[in-house]
Amino acid sequence: MPFLIFAFAFLILPTLNIIIGSFQDATGAFTLENISQLSQPIVLSAYLTSIELSLVTAVAGGLFGFLIAYAIVLGGLPRWLQSAVITFSGVASNFAGVPLAFAFISTLGRLGLVSVLLKSVFGIDIYQAGFSLYNFLGLSLTYIYFQIPLMILIITPALEGLRSEWREAAENLGATPLVYWQRVALPILLPNLLATMVLLFGNAFGAYATAYALTGGTINLVTILIGNQITGDVLNNPGLGNSLSLGMIVIMALSIGGYTLLGQRTSRWIK
Amino acid sequence: MLKKRASGSAWSWLWFALGAAYFIIPLYATVDFSLRAKRGELSLLAYANVLKDPRFGETFLFSAEMSLLTIVTGIILIVPTAYWIHIRLPKLRPVMEFITLLPFVVPAVVLVFGLIRIYSHPPFMLVSSPALLVAAYLVLALPYLYRSVDTGLRSIDIRSLTEAAQSLGATWPTIIIRVILPNLRASILSGAFVTFAIVMGEFTMASLLVWPAFGPYMDLLSSSKIYEPSALAVISFALTWGTTAAIQLLSRRIPGQAPMAGLK
Amino acid sequence: MAFLELNDVRKVFALQTAVDNFNLHVEQGEFISFLGPSGCGKTTTLRMIAGFEHPTTGQIRLGNNDVTARPPNQRNMGMVFQSYALFPHMSVADNIAFGLTIARTPARETKKRVGEMLALIKLEALADRYPYQISGGQQQRVALARAIVIRPQVLLLDEPLSALDAKIRDSLRVEIRAIQRQLGITTIYVTHDQEEAFSLSDRIVVMNAGRIEQVGTPFEIYNFPRTAFAASFVGTLNVFPATVVDAAAGRIMVDNIALTTEAITTAGVGQQINVALRPEMISLNESERHDGDNQLTCVVENITFRGSIVRVQVRLGNQSLLVDEFNRPDLNVPQTGHQIVLSFPRNACLVLG
Ligand SMILES: Nc1ncnc2c1ncn2[C@@H]1O[C@H](COP(=O)(O)OP(=O)(O)OP(=O)(O)O)[C@@H](O)[C@H]1O
Ligand SMILES: [Mg+2]
Numbered sequence: 001m002p003f004l005i006f007a008f009a010f011l012i013l014p015t016l017n018i019i020i021g022s023f024q025d026a027t028g029a030f031t032l033e034n035i036s037q038l039s040q041p042i043v044l045s046a047y048l049t050s051i052e053l054s055l056v057t058a059v060a061g062g063l064f065g066f067l068i069a070y071a072i073v074l075g076g077l078p079r080w081l082q083s084a085v086i087t088f089s090g091v092a093s094n095f096a097g098v099p100l101a102f103a104f105i106s107t108l109g110r111l112g113l114v115s116v117l118l119k120s121v122f123g124i125d126i127y128q129a130g131f132s133l134y135n136f137l138g139l140s141l142t143y144i145y146f147q148i149p150l151m152i153l154i155i156t157p158a159l160e161g162l163r164s165e166w167r168e169a170a171e172n173l174g175a176t177p178l179v180y181w182q183r184v185a186l187p188i189l190l191p192n193l194l195a196t197m198v199l200l201f202g203n204a205f206g207a208y209a210t211a212y213a214l215t216g217g218t219i220n221l222v223t224i225l226i227g228n229q230i231t232g233d234v235l236n237n238p239g240l241g242n243s244l245s246l247g248m249i250v251i252m253a254l255s256i257g258g259y260t261l262l263g264q265r266t267s268r269w270i271k
Numbered sequence: 272m273l274k275k276r277a278s279g280s281a282w283s284w285l286w287f288a289l290g291a292a293y294f295i296i297p298l299y300a301t302v303d304f305s306l307r308a309k310r311g312e313l314s315l316l317a318y319a320n321v322l323k324d325p326r327f328g329e330t331f332l333f334s335a336e337m338s339l340l341t342i343v344t345g346i347i348l349i350v351p352t353a354y355w356i357h358i359r360l361p362k363l364r365p366v367m368e369f370i371t372l373l374p375f376v377v378p379a380v381v382l383v384f385g386l387i388r389i390y391s392h393p394p395f396m397l398v399s400s401p402a403l404l405v406a407a408y409l410v411l412a413l414p415y416l417y418r419s420v421d422t423g424l425r426s427i428d429i430r431s432l433t434e435a436a437q438s439l440g441a442t443w444p445t446i447i448i449r450v451i452l453p454n455l456r457a458s459i460l461s462g463a464f465v466t467f468a469i470v471m472g473e474f475t476m477a478s479l480l481v482w483p484a485f486g487p488y489m490d491l492l493s494s495s496k497i498y499e500p501s502a503l504a505v506i507s508f509a510l511t512w513g514t515t516a517a518i519q520l521l522s523r524r525i526p527g528q529a530p531m532a533g534l535k
Numbered sequence: 536m537a538f539l540e541l542n543d544v545r546k547v548f549a550l551q552t553a554v555d556n557f558n559l560h561v562e563q564g565e566f567i568s569f570l571g572p573s574g575c576g577k578t579t580t581l582r583m584i585a586g587f588e589h590p591t592t593g594q595i596r597l598g599n600n601d602v603t604a605r606p607p608n609q610r611n612m613g614m615v616f617q618s619y620a621l622f623p624h625m626s627v628a629d630n631i632a633f634g635l636t637i638a639r640t641p642a643r644e645t646k647k648r649v650g651e652m653l654a655l656i657k658l659e660a661l662a663d664r665y666p667y668q669i670s671g672g673q674q675q676r677v678a679l680a681r682a683i684v685i686r687p688q689v690l691l692l693d694e695p696l697s698a699l700d701a702k703i704r705d706s707l708r709v710e711i712r713a714i715q716r717q718l719g720i721t722t723i724y725v726t727h728d729q730e731e732a733f734s735l736s737d738r739i740v741v742m743n744a745g746r747i748e749q750v751g752t753p754f755e756i757y758n759f760p761r762t763a764f765a766a767s768f769v770g771t772l773n774v775f776p777a778t779v780v781d782a783a784a785g786r787i788m789v790d791n792i793a794l795t796t797e798a799i800t801t802a803g804v805g806q807q808i809n810v811a812l813r814p815e816m817i818s819l820n821e822s823e824r825h826d827g828d829n830q831l832t833c834v835v836e837n838i839t840f841r842g843s844i845v846r847v848q849v850r851l852g853n854q855s856l857l858v859d860e861f862n863r864p865d866l867n868v869p870q871t872g873h874q875i876v877l878s879f880p881r882n883a884c885l886v887l888g
Binding site: 001002003004006007009010011012013014015017018021064067068070071072075076077081085087088090091092094095096097098099100101102103104105106107111112113114144145148202205206207208209212213216223226227229230231238241242245248249252253256 | 280282283284286287289290293294296297298299300301303304305348349351352355370372373374375376377378379380381382383384385386387388389406407409410413468469472473474475478479486489490493494497500501503504507508511512515518519
């Protein structure tokens, strides 16, 4: 079947090549040298930053996205608003990379609308105060822009799946709204919530274009390091490129696997 | 209880308003910025400059061409496969699920890295051929395209259609072209639009494989110009909006199309 | 002073009045059914009793207190939903224990009462299963246990059996009634299945379009329906319009045929009334005829065998009448197209308002 050949050639083969290449030296002999190179300070710090960035944006974007999803599904907002938000989220979750970077430069860059406004109206110079769009904080704010809509898209069906009879049954048995949330709604949502955050983690972890476009490749992330390996900017060492990639694949596989497993849990509850 | 409802919806409005502000301000700022190319007044100068730049047309066309190639290749590869799996080989389902999940596990940068490692030396010298770019794009679009076709196939009784066509003496190519494709039009189109949106905005693959595509052009412009990139961002955003609107219209009756991770 | 009272309760939604002029007094330990067609306001009334909806006007009293404004979590009423509504992330035992846990009942006591409940619903063996691991009938038994373990003052059930198949429905019905008798819980049971209402209830509330048509024991409802709706909703009924000729003597005219009923008190001479006749009260058999019975000559239109009864459809002037006869081997089955003589006693005619 041509499709399988295609998938093998352009998807499975490169992956296998990376995995095997991680354990081979230039002559093809087995070695753990590439893996041990991951302990270089620059590599370690890249992994650390990537993980931190993904964690922070997954949790922050996830919580904020959850609150918005809650507001539009259960918060008593008009019905049309819900579909508007969902449609917008569909667009915004794909609004990443170069254009997103420009949007944030226009907003929070040195000449950005908000930066200028804060300075001229409130006299606050955020750049003097140590803020920069081109470091961790700025990148986090930018990533959250595509994290929130993804959260909304995935968690909305779960919130809609919270049946009103559960709340009524709980209240009927004496539960206050708070107790209902503690004992019924949150425990039911929790696996889904965690699953989605794990997915958001992977989503940020694999991101390259946004970070590159915003920082010009100066921030030390794993994806940027791999990109530099390809363009040959720094430490051109194919063995390291392989092991860096392998590390990413492992972390991504763990997060996608976690997402799938956690998701199965709730789908078993809610047939 | 009524009181509780009212205060509950006040909180909802607050969260919604915060979210709306967070999402709308950058868009507004981009539009605003793109109109400020002339000192002291609002103008469309930045847009005019962008449209005048021959590289804009060239890269835009290049990306459009690539997305068309990706879509056509994708349909040729995926539709018969998905159909065949539905009719004859449901056992291969999990394999397909795995393959369509892989692009999420292997981020674009990593995939490019692997592709370059394999196809930059004999026997397969492909790095300088657009075929490799199309293949890479197709891998990115694979999950969306496959899922779209798969849900489309699920929503029609494909087996009865096939058997009815067979009993009337149709051959396999006839069945696929005359019977299956027309019934899948909406889901294929919707998959095609997603692919189009992905390819038009794609930066990682094109830039690392060194192709003059639209994504790298946007980035290139940012190093030399101030206002024009914002104009480009607005254009690109409008493009995404347009395709998404088209998808929404098409997929209103095809569920299960939530976009997923991996394109950033 | 009744245990549970609904006084002049009315509920208006944006688009329509769902419940109107609803007055009902329920005694302690009574089993009451709300019976009526879809959309007549049964669920809405039940939800007002539970506190999930607020009456637009009117009052609900429980044990001599006005509870109209009391939130549902302070009403101490157990509710069983049509869709079970078990908490999916809790085991059977935890589901049953939920109300007790919230009330901070000591662990020992909770365990003991949950154990008793499990014994009562005969599901001890499934205590650690999750709702998705047990059948619908079992889920509904758990839901029942969860509602009664808190010793509610009133048990509310909204079509609890309608999602189950016929066999389980019948056995669970018996079980619900047995448990209710054993514990003596005041119970309100919503259903649109008349058989269910008849076999379970002390009293039935027949509802239509948001109003009470009639309240009475199953016997009263079946034998003495007071409105055309109540009469036609329970059992099969022949209803036809008639003109009163002599109210005191019960003489009426139906399509130029003179009939006699019991004395008519609700209408005067010359007025139009509706007369109802149960098919099983009409006889085809000469030997069952008594002096003073009404007699009609009709043409047989259709005959249907329905197991224990034979249903004969006859034409009388412009009307079509149904007649049910017990199916006995010696039954003289009439033939389609033939003329026959029917008879029925005068007290078989129900005069509807
Ligand atoms: N929340 C609501 N908002 C508006 N109208 C409602 C609401 N709940 C019920 N209604 C309307 O009130 C009427 C009574 O509804 P209710 O659910 O009480 O009927 P029911 O007797 O329980 O019917 P069924 O046997 O189908 O369950 C219906 O016409 C329904 O459409
Ligand atoms: Mg109802």
